[in-house]
Amino acid sequence: MHTMDMLGVGEVAARSGFAASALRYYESQGLIHAVRNSGGQRRFERNVLRRLAFIRAASNVGLSLDEIRVELAKLPDNRTPNKADWERISQHWRGRLDQQIAALERLRDGLTSCIGCGCLSLQRCAFSNPNDVGAGSDRAPGATLLPALLRRAPTKA
Amino acid sequence: MHTMDMLGVGEVAARSGFAASALRYYESQGLIHAVRNSGGQRRFERNVLRRLAFIRAASNVGLSLDEIRVELAKLPDNRTPNKADWERISQHWRGRLDQQIAALERLRDGLTSCIGCGCLSLQRCAFSNPNDVGAGSDRAPGATLLPALLRRAPTKA
DNA sequence: CCTTGACATGAAGTTGACTTCAACTTCAAC
DNA sequence: GTTGAAGTTGAAGTCAACTTCATGTCAAGG
Secondary structure, three states: OOOOOOOHHHHHHHOOOOOHHHHHHHHOOOOOEEOOOOOOEEEEEOOOHHHHHHHHHHHHOOOOOHHHHEEEOOOOOOOOOHHHHHHHHHHHHHHHHHHHHHHHHHHHHHHHHHHHOOOOOOOOOOOOOOOEEEEEOOOOOOOOOOOHHOOOOOOOO | OOOOOOHHHHHHHHHOOOOOHHHHHHHOOOOOEEEEEOOOOEEOOOOHHHHHHHHHHHHHOOOOOHHHHHHHOOOOOOOOOHHHHHHHHHHHHOOOOOOHHHHHHEEEHHHHHHHHOOOOOOOOOOOOOOOOOOOOOOOOOOOOOOHHHHOOOOOOO
């Protein structure tokens, strides 16, 4: 428990896989914490790596940084998260994933049922008009069959 | 087949469920076409509604507007898309959806296998380190277990 | 003819999660 | 002591898909 085993931003970047700029951003957003040395440079405790692993995992699950901040607050502060901690948290994540999967499956099945008709009718086809826009008097703001999350395309990777 | 049954932007907006501003944007992006009347106002052919239904459906599948432009180019220009057209296109979409579903399931299963360990280890845990960052000599640019598409959180809905 | 509402335009704003930039300062090695 | 790499900052830029705004034009009913 030396006080000297703290990491500079470059080393944390290399070990966590996050860019240094991302680390700075996370610090500014209160997701991670750093102290400063005499010259004003960031020094991270070693446990920031676990915290960053958590951030990466949560972001893979589809949580926003705001949500991740909330989740991080639920983590035990001083001890390594144990099985019970992890189970409680993963329950939450699993629910999120299950929702996402279900939404995609509904969409895929709608697609299947649409193949026969070749319709793409604005009025009748559940696939192109999941909200039945135009059927009632209340206007739908846009497609909401899928959450916004699931409606974007992969950029490159 | 009168020449007068063309629609103003407001009516297209009402019937398609897209905002007028979105229609203007789609026109500027070359996704839809409009002629102008004597006063410079947009007049849409009736078939723009089918095109918009297609755009909505494709965007639900997760295609970007760029991709949708490409898909639209594959549609028959003058006739209503028939079953064969639709089958060919939906094949493409289904593949996309299947990929997305598979990615989410891998993630969920990784979560399950992680529950037992309570690890979240940067080095060993496949969930927090899907790319095995730090194991090899080549740096990974970020989490890519999921496409970027699947890593964002729903905004509200 | 006049008003009111729909439509026109280009520019700028929005959101989230960062990255990039410019202009320094500090650290570590030699 | 010198130098080059690594670190610092706030501000601004990026991306996608739009929306909002300010300002001006047009169309239709009475």
